[in-house]
Amino acid sequence: MRRNGPLALVFHAVFVTVMVAPILVVCLVAFTPEGYLSLPTNGFSLRWFRTIANYPEFIHAFWISLGLGALSSFVALLFAVPAALAIARYRFRGRDALAALFLSPLMIPHVVLGIAFLRFFTSFGLGGSFAALIIAHVVIVFPFALRLTLAAAIGMDLSVEMAAVSLGAGGWTLFRRVTLPLILPGVISGWALAFIQSFDDLTMTVFLAAPGTETLPVRMFLYIQDNIDPLVTSVSACVIAITMTALILLDRFYGLDRVLAGKGDPGR
Amino acid sequence: MAHLELDRVAKQFGAQTVVDDFSLAVGKGEFISFLGPSGCGKTTTLQMIAGFLDPTRGAIRLEGKDLTAIHPARRGLGIVFQSYALFPHMTAAENVAFGLEMRSVPRSERAERVRAALAMVGLAGYEQRHPRRMSGGQQQRVALARALVIKPSVLLLDEPLSNLDAKLREEMQIELRQIQRTIGTTTILVTHDQNEAMSLSDRIVVMSQGRIEQIGTPQDTYERPASAFVSQFLGKTNDFAATIDRTAMPARLVAGSWSAPAPAGLSGPVTVSIRPERIGFGDAGLGAKIVTRIFQGNHWLFQCASECGPAIVIRQNDGQAQPAEGEGVRLAWRAEDMSVRGGAAS
């Protein structure tokens, strides 16, 4: 009875096509053998992927993005895991306000964050530095790290920890041997989602990056502003491939629906 | 002619047969229960009657007319879902009025019938409440009123009481029975609670793995179970392995040191089924030793080790002294209280 009618299926087909087409086009054009933007009608070629090698600024930007994403997500977790445990375990005054504050980077437009960080870091002489990028990214990926860790901490069976305490575990041992292993899936997923957010961020980073600390999205954006050629499609295809890999890992580890459920908030 | 008739109905999901060879004739005004363990196909059968699933084979007829050709929206059946499926954005009154609206009942008549239906289920005064602000029992009543207000030809209830606590469930059972008696709607109730089926229905359909095991009155199915499954499923029972001794004249049915005249038409190993409350302690009979003795208020429960394996005995607490744990006893029962089936006890 609960079947979709033919009209619904046509709508669905058109919808999915329109959703996928722009992404698919980028990936296809990346394989063109021609020197201009075109679909690879006569044979696939890796020509434009090889061309990336002639543009060290793209390679450099890629490493910056990778390092920035990995490091800022990790640092964010160092702050987020204790905070998540506190919010999950204790009922204390100011708990709700604190949670709202920690999730607030989702609500603030990233342009505003970019401007605020630019103003802040230049007044300390840190403008355009990698350190500034790390700190800024820690703040914007923090909510994602916190969310998934919090979900894991709330879902954790407290009696397991009590059992460990009754057996004599305490403090750091308790955390390292019992608590952390139990919330680890949430922590790893939090890291992965945070990494993707950092890796993809353009709006905030475009304000902070200087030549030498440009991330890949920033580099691509600046390049597109001047001209659009097959080179940026091959770079984009690489970015898409990396995100997809992280996505699939995330799906395996945690279930993508659960991860994305936490994304239904103002962000970016 | 039967009011509602299912004729060799079967349902397959892919290769899996979930309901098979299901035939049943329901009389007008009858209260029927589908009883069986989880996953035996009760809901599936009910949904086929409701029209939410199409039978793979067989026919379903209402007043002799083929139901399967009629769209569920026009079958005119009243359904109470296990989850109630109340419309959360509508008040109790709006929920009940919905079916009448769909039937274009004039506004004034609609209001009157909604009021009467809610009053009948004891919810007068709750018209403007939203379902989320009502207790489980109240929601259940709204669902019942919503199904009944359209004057359905058949009322289908899918485990309507399973979400209620024990006490409320009992109250609702009595109420449900009374309402059904007053308005006389043909009713089919799905349940896996044997007490519920027993206390409510005119007839019980015991199901197992998609097949009908037995159809009969509550008393019939309890006292003369047609299969080992039925006797096990309906309350506690003792199954003793016995043999028919044809050398004796006349032939005798023997289980350990207990024996009785053999029923006709059986031979070899058989199974004797006897309800625990029908067993008494006597001077002769099956030898047994009391392992545990549990006091349960109005009765005593004895777990015994008998010559034919474990046995359960229930005795009314009538103030008499009862055998103690470890004491040797003899178990005896009347021949008309047992049922004997061919084949060894499983």
Next chain:
Amino acid sequence: MSSVAEERSIRAPWALTAPALMLFVGVLLIPLAMTVMLSFHDWGQYKGIEPVFILKNWQEIATDPYYAEMFWRTFRIAILTTLLTALLGAPEAYILNRMSGRWKSFFLLVILGPLLISVVARTLGWALLFGGNNGLANKLLMSLGVIRSPIPFMFTETGMVVALAHVMMPFMVLSVWAALQRLDPQIENAAMSLGAGPVTIIRRIIMPQIMPGVLSGAIIVFSLSASAFATPAIIGGRRLKVAATLAYDEFLNTLNWPLGAAVATLLLAALVLIVVGSNAMIERRYAEVFR
């Protein structure tokens, strides 16, 4: 309860959250406050930023119709994008929800996955398809004789709305999807058994129940669209500015930071007001559907 344990349970949460709290105060609240202050500073081509308290920037924004027009455009684009995503995303979520298990999770992945793919890459796709004479879709349609001249897409508001709707669509589908998950799976059967047809079921039973989902999706899409940067910058370029791209230009091209900060502050304030206001409204309106 022993006093030791009690004392612990008062101190422990603060000890655990202290590092994060300090991080947020130090590098989020202070920078934001500095930005608001910056919007009251003076700026000149040669003198740079002067840390004085004046209302010059705010006056300029209030009086120069250029800013009014730009903000109006920003919100117009955001509203149209929101409408488009709601009109298409809600039915799609409903259709998706009715699919059988395997297809459902596959298409959910296809539609929601792009959420995590770089906005630059996604917007680039639209530029490739409709970018003037060289746009692949334009070329195809022209060679088929469907259109004679390329569809105007780049540097148009229509183009921005379409590309933004594409970027934001997953948020709407996700939000409506979440609302659909809260529906009783038997609710449609219940309505049907009472005599309701498919149109009535959608209009009277489904729509009212997923409306909170549509509205909260709309708030997300609206606030993200109004502050979007990448898509308007790539599709709209220098010609069609919105609040975010204007602030970017003031900061990195004109170098008039105080004015850019004023634009950003205004954008933030407007969004906070709209989001908080409409959230409160929705919660009041749909009190009985929530909870």
